[in-house]
Structures are given as C-alpha cells and as structure tokens.
Amino acid sequence: DVQMTQSPSSLSASVGDRVTITCRASQSISTYLNWYQQKAGKAPKLLINAASTLQSGAPSRFSGSGSGTYFTLTISSLQPEDFATYYCQETYNIPYTFGQGTRLEI
Amino acid sequence: EVQLVESGGGLVQPGRSLRLSCAASGFTFSSSWMSWVRQAPGKGLEWVADIKGDGSEKYYVDSLKGRFTISRDNAKNSLYLQMNSLRVEDTAVYYCARDLGGSGDFGSASWGQGVRVTVSS
Numbered sequence: 176d177v178q179m180t181q182s183p184s185s186l187s188a189s190v191g192d193r194v195t196i197t198c199r200a201s202q203s204i205s206t207y208l209n210w211y212q213q214k215a216g217k218a219p220k221l222l223i224n225a226a227s228t229l230q231s232g233a234p235s236r237f238s239g240s241g242s243g244t245y246f247t248l249t250i251s252s253l254q255p256e257d258f259a260t261y262y263c264q265e266t267y268n269i270p271y272t273f274g275q276g277t278r279l280e281i
Numbered sequence: 282e283v284q285l286v287e288s289g290g291g292l293v294q295p296g297r298s299l300r301l302s303c304a305a306s307g308f309t310f311s312s313s314w315m316s317w318v319r320q321a322p323g324k325g326l327e328w329v330a331d332i333k334g335d336g337s338e339k340y341y342v343d344s345l346k347g348r349f350t351i352s353r354d355n356a357k358n359s360l361y362l363q364m365n366s367l368r369v370e371d372t373a374v375y376y377c378a379r380d381l382g383g384s385g386d387f388g389s390a391s392w393g394q395g396v397r398v399t400v401s402s
Contacts, residue, residue, distance in 0.1 A: 176343075193366070207386075209387070209388035209389075211326075212400065213326075213387075218376055218392035218393065218395055219318075219326065219376075219389075219392060220392070220396060221388050221389060221390050224381065224387040224388040225387055228387075230390065262325065262326055264326070264328070264388065266385030266386060266387070266388060267385070269339075269340045269342075269384070269385070270328050270340075270342040270343065271328040271331075271385050272328065273325055273326040273327065273328065276325045276326075279356050
C-alpha cells in the first residue's frame with residue numbers, strides 16, 4: 176500500500192495568513208493526488224484533484240501542486256471558513272490511502 | 282443536485298451483521314463509480330471499497346476483504362455495504378461517495394452525510 180504522510184499534523188494560523196500543507200507518498204503516484212477539506216461533524220469536500228485541478232465552487236485562494244511523491248496544498252490568504260481539517264488522498268493504487276490529516280486552527 | 286443519503290447504521294453487537302444503504306439522486310447513478318469511506322471516532326478517513334457503475338468491478342481495502350461486500354442496485358439507484366462479523370474496531374461513521382471518472386481517477390466529488398455504526402456489547 177502507498178503510505179501518505181502529511182505535515183504538519185496541526186497548524187495554528189491567523190486570518191490573512193498564507194499556509195502550506197505538504198503530503199508525501201511512499202512511492203511515485205504521478206499526479207493521482209486529491210485534497211479534501213472536512214469541517215467538524217461534516218462530510219469531506221473535494222477541493223483539488225489530479226494534484227492541481229481546483230474543483231468547481233472551491234475558492235481560488237486554494238491551490239495544489241506537485242507530482243511523483245511530493246505535493247502541497249496552499250491557501251493564499253486564510254479566511255475564517257478555512258479552519259478545518261485537510262486530507263490528501265492518493266488514487267494511484269488500491270487501497271486509495273488518505274493522509275492522517277492536518278488540522279488548521281485559529 | 283446530487284444527493285446521497287445513507288441509512289442502516291446503529292448499535293450492533295460484535296460478530297453480528299449490518300447492511301448500510303445509500304440512496305442516490307440527481308445524477309446518472311448507473312454510470313458512476315461509487316465508494317464507501319469510513320471514519321472512526323476522532324480519527325482520519327479510511328477508504329473501504331468502490332464499485333463500477335454496472336457492478337462488474339469491485340475493489341476493497343485488504344483488511345476488510347471477506348467481511349465487507351459492496352454492491353448496488355441500479356434500478357433502485359442504491360448502493361450497499363454488507364458488513365459481517367463486525368468488530369469493535371469497525372465503529373465509525375460510514376460515508377458513501379460518488380467518484381469522478383473511473384475507479385479512483387479523480388477523487389470523490391459528492392458525499393452523503395454519513396451514517397454512524399457502533400459495534401459494542
């Protein structure tokens with residue numbers, strides 16, 4: 176199985192900050208990498224797929240990059256509604272493993 | 282509007298079985314790969330299984346193979362997860378999700394609200 180490692184596990188930031196979350200795969204997964212946002216008690220929401228494709232309805236302050244084994248999710252200017260937990264997921268090999276999550280706190 | 286509504290969860294004793302259902306609407310269900318993803322209390326997300334639109338292909342996480350079975354009824358626009366020999370560690374919120382493209386490919390774009398399964402004596 177591909178192991179996905181996110182860092183940091185938690186992050187404190189302020190409104191207006193630029194933040195970057197990283198996700199590393201234990202083997203190359205090309206660009207089969209998705210990012211989800213999950214708020215407490217809610218289902219995950221797909222933000223970015225194929226490493227860098229922003230989903231319809233996702234704010235443009237979110238961006239993704241990377242390929243192979245190293246990926247990043249960047250929020251250019253944090254807004255109050257962005258405080259949530261973020262997960263990466265590889266969809267290159269079954270099982271489609273998620274990272275352990277990054278909790279973004281105020 | 283895409284809607285996914287899970288049902289069938291609850292409290293069950295270890296060793297018993299449970300079948301989860303997911304009612305889908307707002308899209309062409311029979312053409313869509315569908316997945317189950319679970320989340321144990323206070324933990325991260327775990328991909329469980331997915332199934333092709335016509336039901337001809339199914340994939341599972343190894344740790345659940347043989348105990349969990351994914352299926353679908355396209356005439357009823359419904360997805361199912363049969364869970365047998367349940368263990369305490371199967372306690373989680375179970376989500377059904379609609380995948381973009383083929384198996385995996387581009388992630389799960391639509392999710393249900395989740396259904397809670399508690400395995401306890």
